[in-house]
Amino acid sequence: MSDFQAPKGVPDYLPPDSAQFVGVRDGLLDSARRAGYGDIELPIFEDTALFARGVGESTDVVSKEMYTFADRGDRSVTLRPEGTAGVMRAVIEHGLDRGPLPVKLCYAGPFFRYERPQAGRYRQLQQVGVEAIGVDDPALDAEVIAIADAGFRSLGLDGFRLEITSLGDDTCRPQYRELLQDFLFKLDLDEDTRRRAEINPLRVLDDKRPKVREMTADAPVMLDHLSDAAKQHFDTVLAHLDALGVPYVINPRMVRGLDYYTKTTFEFVHDGLGAQSGIGGGGRYDGLMQQLGGKDLSGIGFGLGVDRTMLALKAEGKSVGGTARVDVFAVPLGEQAKITLAVLAARLRAAGVRVDLAYGDRGIKGAMRAADRSGASLALVAGDRDIEAGTIGVKNLATGDQVDVAADGLLAEVLSRLNRA
Template sequence: MSDFQAPKGVPDYLPPESGQFVAVRDGLLDAARRAGYGHVELPIFEDTALFARGVGESTDVVSKEMYTFADRGDRSVTLRPEGTAGVMRAVIEHNLDRGQLPVKLRYSGPFFRYERPQAGRYRQLQQVGVEAIGVDDPALDAEVIAVADEGFRALGLDGFRLELTSLGDDTCRPQYRELLQEFLFALDLDEDTRRRAQINPLRVLDDKRPHVREMTAAAPLMIDHLSEAARQHFDAVLGHLDALGVNYVINPRMVRGLDYYTKTTFEFVHDGLGAQSGIGGGGRYDGLMKQLGGQDLSGIGFGLGVDRTVLALAAEGKTVGETARVEVFCVPLGEPAKLVLATLAGRLRAAGVRVDVAYGDRGLKGAMRAADRSGARIALVAGDRDVEAGTVGVKALQTGEQVDVGVDDVVTDVLARLA
């Protein structure tokens, strides 16, 4: 037993199950790639102030969940808890906003939040995301949402629903904030919740505690107090989603967990996951770039949970990706056969076939057991007599049928069998 284990709340992804993780991660972003979103690779950690200013100091993410530490230069840095602030920093720093707009980017990787670990909620969570920056157009909102919707459906997931609302704009949010605070301050709130209501009253509506939800059931809702411009924007988004055939339900009580959202806000929910039902979401963040020191440009994006999507697929009894580690397993019996099969393995790999070899001079029985465990469909078996005869045994592992094939014809034979 090792003295070391993975940190609490940080999962390992191991074969063969890791094949599904890779398929989900890549599949969720394939629609974004086809829609012109370029790949961006971001730092794992950033200046702490980036997240404090960009995400919002009143959020649980900043106030309770960030992994923050001083580096050797005594600078405060934080393991990234989300992707949008880092993307925006990169766009500003590298002047991407000075070129063609919108800037359309996609990304994937680990993010870090100190939460109580449970199924679907990890301290190192895996997400994919997109950001479209620089154009305030309802059609772009709809495209971003449709890209996420298509990503889930392309994996075969169908038991989810899209919920969305509008969180208004600068012309109606201040008045709504006063209205909501007036309602909240009349309630018997605890000190922490009252402080949260003072900083960002919308955060109180996101409180999951039953007694708080009961007290706020009659709270005024942003969607009922939209400005004319915000209302027109939201109605246009709905019209584009209808045209794209994207199904949705309006959830007027939705409050995302980050402070920068404005206007269009959405979440994908799967009831098969229990309490952790959110599998992804996002929204528009019109003031974020200016807040981080850049131009006053709008943006919209999403983050989708890879881990939760895997769990959602499992809840529907579905799997994706490669479950077998290899397709062909080579069983050499002796050094001359090892050289022949290693050469054939290289040729098959060059043709796109996944091939492994029984290394370590195992006997026939042990090597064949390894072939069975590998999940391969075909075994290539050769010994000294086969080398002398210029043949290789090609065995179908499911049926046990084996035929001798000339060395020069093995690759063609195997490719035909796999096809």
């Protein structure tokens, strides 16, 4: 046993499972890139105040889950718990908001939240996200949601559902806040929950404890108190989703875990994951950019869990990503053969073929076992005498058939066989 292990709640992804991880991440990103979203790479850590102001100090993310520490300059920095605030900071800092709108960006990587580790809920979680900033258009809301839906479906996932609601706008949220607080303050709430109701009463509706959920079952919901403009916006989003063929379920009680959401809010859930059923979600965050010191521009985005999506695929008995690490496995039997096959392997790799080599001067039996384990479809077998004769054996690992091919025609022969396969 090693003296060291991965930190608690931080998963490792190793071959062959890592192929599934890469397949899920790239599949989710591909649907965004095909819609014109450009890649952005974000810092792993940021100024703590960015998340406190952007995500909301009343949220569990900020109050309980952030990895915050002082750096060597005694500055308070935090490992990023989510992506939107960092994207907005980058857009403001680099002036992307002064160019063509909307600014459409996508990203992927690890995010960090200190919480009790369990299946699909990690302290280092992997996400894919998109942000569309600068245009308040219901059609853009629908596009963002449709991209997420298409990403899941491109992986073969079909046992999920989209839940959607509206959290209103600045003209109706203040009145609804008072209405909800009037309801909550009449309940027998514990001290922490009552404090939460004072800061952000919507957070109470997100409480997962059965007792609290029972007490708030008859609480007023935002969807019944939308302004005319917010209702029209929501209805238009739904009309676009209908036209795009994206199925959804309206969930009036849905509350996302971040304070910046307004208007359209949504979540993708998969019941095959048990209590932690969310596999992704997002919403509109009008006002966030101005709150972070930028222009008063609207935005909408999502974050999709790569770890959660992998678990959802497993629950459906499905997988993505290739299992074979290589297409061709080279077996040199002698020093001159090793040099020649290494050069041929480099030429094949340059032509886009995945090639591995048997290292360590192992015997023919051990080398061929390694070839079988590699998942390759072809093996190149040669000893020093074969190299002197100018031939290399090409073996079909599925059938066991082997033929000698002239060394100068090997590249064409291998490419032809792989194309036929």
